[in-house]
Amino acid sequence: MSLTSEDGARVAAEPASGPWRAALRKLVQNRTAMAAALVLVLVVLACIAAPLYAKYVAHTDPFGSNLDGQITIGGKSVPVMQPSPTGLGMTPIGPTWRAQYFLGADNQGRDVAARMLYGGRNSLLIATGSTLICLALAGLVGVVAGFSGGIVDTVLARALDVLWAFPVYMLAISLSVVLISHGLKLGPFTLQADSLLIPVIIIGVVYVPYVARPIRGQVISLARSDFVLASRCLGVARRRILLRDIVPNVTTTLIVFAPLMMALNMLTEAALSFLSIGVQPPAASWGTIILDGEGLLYTRPMVALAPGIAIMITVVMLNFLGDGVREAFDPRAKLRVKSDR
């Protein structure tokens, strides 16, 4: 009997690359995902640059109305608000495809392009913020419920079921109506009625069950897995099992959820803002700009179309990125791949 491992020849010669790095490498090699990430980076950069655009390119205040302004196009001075061809009211100027009023004006005479960039900031902030809140809460609830078992699990799981039993939009709308009309006061913690945090929290909370339930299921199956049994067998403390065996394996699931939840949250934000229970004027988001454009749909469709296209591009790119992330990080998809059985 020899103690050398005869099947030992096949251990890779190069030093260890961990599952995290392997997943990242796989993600970077995924062209679709990287192209989507590039587009998203451009969108984010453009939105960050909103004040620069407003000040140096469009020379406009995107939040103040400009009903009797004039701009110069081809040497001629043109009013921003023109008499309507039908004779009723005023129609804002359409897309000029020039620096000023590139995409035209809305019915307050404000530059739609500049507002798009500012609105994108809010849409992205809300989508990101609510995703972080959702994943943090869902991760916490899912892990606690799944790992505790017993009565704690029953109570938390049923609470998630109850929350999930409400149609998401109805719950979000009800919460928004209450919070936006009164703000929120919880002890020392107050939220103004027009705070951006209100849609962030609402959207984050309504999707908690959507993420927490699969996390809980995964934790339950991890807690019964052989490697957790092995740790218990060694006498490893429960808290250490939770932190070393359970949490790292659940984290990948949360990472996989992140871009998909961002896309979902962005759509939800747009819907709430369109119903004027999300971002409150004068602040803008892509949803509120679509609402602004609703009345101009026949005369100046670009006002509603442009933010719609922005939402679509961002959401589709997030989904492409999400697919890539899932392929790279999903433990079921990956961990057996490299084992040369």
Place this chain on the structure above:
Amino acid sequence: MSDAPPLLQVRNLTKHFNVGSRFASGGRQVVQALDDVSFDVFAGETLGLVGESGCGKSTLGRCLLRLYDADGGRILFNGHDITAMTERALRPLRADMQMVFQDPYASLNPRRRIGDLLAEALIAHGQTDAAANRARLAELMGLVGLAPDHLDRFPHEFSGGQRQRIGIARALALNPKLIVADEPVSALDVSIQAQVVNLLADLQERLALTYVFIAHDLSVVRHIADRVAVMYLGTIVEIGATDDVLHEPAHPYTAALISAVPEPDPLAQTARTILQGEPPSPANPPSGCRFHTRCPIAQPRCAGERPNLSADAAGRTVACHFPLTAGGRLP
């Protein structure tokens, strides 16, 4: 061997699982995974535990290490009754009893380096000196035939056989007395199985280990076990020295199990006993002798009266009203 008190004494061990929901069709069922199981394991020996899938072998192994809590009966390890010990009281004893798992792909946390996985054992028992631990881990790797620099690798970089060696190293980390090996080679390629079995045998000799070796492959058990316990539907039907049990089975189920092993010699004449039907559901076990529904020599008495596991006149420990005599052949 039999002069010293047994390392492990199991008395009337019972374990059931509730399956199904109260609201499901058929309602909640109680599965008798283990029913009145008693046996001893002596220091330094290997007890093979065989039986077909679902007979309770793995459940028994996990109950022995308190990974499952038994519902009845007692487990004495080294004189300590561990059946109802709190996890805190049990922790020092855990160092003495370890497990090797069946699936080497599921038993190593994929997100941790081998060194961290193995160090967990030492840290759990208060050994936190990193340098000393590193030396101990390198020694363990050598013991199971792996290189110390493999400690920095992740599980996915190893083959099944190598992973199983890592699992064995983890079980050895605390210098245990008893190792429960739950089908340690059945998930491995046949070419690797022999290596791992030989490694286990070699380690037993060097480290004075005691094994409870769970398997469904009789040829592996024949190779490594000193004694064999045969399980059927949550009970032990026969227990004894490996040669006796496997060459002259006294219980008709053992005989059927042995006759199902393929004979490597194609010219050998084998009278094969094929059992009729599926094993009954442990949620609804037969009355009397649990094997009587499939037993080729069952008598009316078998359906009514349950045979106890006891030594018969010929010195064989078997739970059967009509044990087979010399030759161990079924009619």
